[in-house]
Amino acid sequence: MTPATRQICFINAAHTFTHYGLLVLATAVLAMVQQEEAFGGEYGPILALGTGMFVLYGLGALPMGWLADRFGRKAMMGAFFLGSGAGMALAGLVAGPWGLAVALAMMGAFSAIYHPIGTAIIAEAGGDRVGRAMGINGVFGNLGVALAPVVTAFLAAQFGWRYAFVVPGLVCMGVGLLYLREPPFDAKKAGVQTRPFPVIPADVVRRAVISLLMIATVSGLVFNAYTLLLPKLMQERLANNPDLLPVVGLLAFLATICGGVTQYTVGQMIDRRTLKSVFMPLAIVQVPGLLALSFLDGWAVLPISAMVAAAIFGQVTVNETMTARYVAPELRAKLYSIRFTVGFLGAALASPLVGLLHEATGDMALAMVVLAGVAAITLACALWFPNRPEELQPELWSRAATPAPAATPAE
Numbered sequence: 001m002t003p004a005t006r007q008i009c010f011i012n013a014a015h016t017f018t019h020y021g022l023l024v025l026a027t028a029v030l031a032m033v034q035q036e037e038a039f040g041g042e043y044g045p046i047l048a049l050g051t052g053m054f055v056l057y058g059l060g061a062l063p064m065g066w067l068a069d070r071f072g073r074k075a076m077m078g079a080f081f082l083g084s085g086a087g088m089a090l091a092g093l094v095a096g097p098w099g100l101a102v103a104l105a106m107m108g109a110f111s112a113i114y115h116p117i118g119t120a121i122i123a124e125a126g127g128d129r130v131g132r133a134m135g136i137n138g139v140f141g142n143l144g145v146a147l148a149p150v151v152t153a154f155l156a157a158q159f160g161w162r163y164a165f166v167v168p169g170l171v172c173m174g175v176g177l178l179y180l181r182e183p184p185f186d187a188k189k190a191g192v193q194t195r196p197f198p199v200i201p202a203d204v205v206r207r208a209v210i211s212l213l214m215i216a217t218v219s220g221l222v223f224n225a226y227t228l229l230l231p232k233l234m235q236e237r238l239a240n241n242p243d244l245l246p247v248v249g250l251l252a253f254l255a256t257i258c259g260g261v262t263q264y265t266v267g268q269m270i271d272r273r274t275l276k277s278v279f280m281p282l283a284i285v286q287v288p289g290l291l292a293l294s295f296l297d298g299w300a301v302l303p304i305s306a307m308v309a310a311a312i313f314g315q316v317t318v319n320e321t322m323t324a325r326y327v328a329p330e331l332r333a334k335l336y337s338i339r340f341t342v343g344f345l346g347a348a349l350a351s352p353l354v355g356l357l358h359e360a361t362g363d364m365a366l367a368m369v370v371l372a373g374v375a376a377i378t379l380a381c382a383l384w385f386p387n388r389p390e391e392l393q394p395e396l397w398s399r400a401a402t403p404a405p406a407a408t409p410a411e
Contacts, residue, residue: 053108058344060112081176083110089169135267220343
C-alpha cells in the first residue's frame with residue numbers, strides 16, 4: 001500500500017468517525033427518555049443537549065487551517081482521533097444532563113478538526129482524480145451517518161445507551177494511535193500526479209466562492225437536521241413502538257446508505273462533467289422530496305427518504321469539490337476552514353430547531369416543511385453557480401484570463 005493510499009484510508013476512517021459520533025445522540029435519546037430520573041422523559045430537551053457539540057463543531061473549524069500551518073496536519077489529525085474519541089467515551093460515563101452536554105461539546109470541538117484538514121488532505125492526495133477521491137471519502141462519511149442509528153440502536157437495546165457512546169469512542173482512539181505511527185504525508189514525495197493549478201479569472205473565482213459559502217450555510221442546516229430527525233421520522237411513520245428500536249435504526253440505515261452510494265457515483269461523474277450539471281438535479285430533488293415526507297405515512301416513507309438522502313449527501317461531494325476546482329492548493333485549508341465554519345453554524349441550528357418544532361407540533365411534519373423551504377435556497381444557489389467547460393480542461397483557463405485584443409479601427 002502506497003503512502004498516499006494509507007493516508008487516504010486513515011482520512012476516510014476519520015470521516016466515518018466524525019459523522020458517526022455526531023449522530024449517536026439522535027438514536028440514543030430514544031432509549032434515554034426511558035430513564036426519566038436522570039435526563040427527563042422528553043425527546044426535545046435531551047436532543048437539545050447536543051447544541052453545544054454542533055456549535056463548537058462549527059466555530060472550531062474556523063482556526064483549523066491556521067493551526068495546521070503551525071502544528072502540521074498530522075498533529076491536528078492525531079488530536080482529532082484521540083480528542084473526539086475521548087469525548088464520545090466520556091459521554092457514556094456521565095451522570096446527568098450537564099455532564100452529557102459538556103462531553104458532547106468536547107467531542108464537537110475535536111471533531112471540528114476533520115473537515116478543514118481532512119478534506120484538504122484528500123484533495124491533495126487525490127491528484128488528478130479529485131472528484132473520485134472526494135466521492136469515496138463522502139461514502140465513508142455517510143457510512144458513519146448510516147451506521148450511527150443502526151449500531152447505536154443495537155448497543156442501546158442490548159447493553160444500554162451508555163455503551164453506544166463508550167464503544168465507538170474507544171475504537172476511534174485506537175485508530176488514532178495507529179495513525180500517529182504514520183509519517184507526515186507529502187504529496188510530491190509520495191509521487192501523486194497532479195497538474196499545475198491554472199490561473200482562473202478573479203470574477204469567476206469570486207462568484208464560485210460566494211455561491212459556495214451561501215450553499216454551505218443552508219445545506220449544513222438541511223444535512224444535519226435531516227440526519228438528526230431520520231430515526232424519529234422512521235419511528236413515527238413505520239415503527240411506533242419502544243420495543244422496535246433496533247428496527248428504527250435499521251430503517252434509518254437503509255435510507256441513509258443510499259446517500260453513501262450516491263456520493264461515490266457523484267464523485268465519478270464530477271471528473272467527467274461540470275459541477276453545475278451534476279449539482280442541479282440533486283438540488284431539484286430535495287424540495288419536493290422533503291415536502292412529500294411531511295405528509296406520507298407507512299412504507300412509502302422509506303423510498304422517498306432514501307431519495308432525499310441521496311440528493312442531500314450527493315450534494316456534499318459537489319460542494320467539497322468546488323473548492324478543489326476553483327481555489328489554489330495553498331489556500332484550500334483556510335477556505336475549507338471558513339466554508340465549514342459557515343456550514344456548521346447552520347448545522348448548529350438543526351438540533352434545537354428539530355427539537356422545538358417537534359415539541360410544538362408533536363410530530364415531524366412541520367420540520368420537513370421548514371427544511372423544504374431552506375432547500376429552495378440551495379436550488380437558487382445552484383442556478384447561480386458558474387458552469388464553465390474549463391473545469392474539465394484547465395488549460396483553457398489561460399484563454400479566459402487573457403483580455404481580448406482591442407478591435408482595429410477601420411480605415
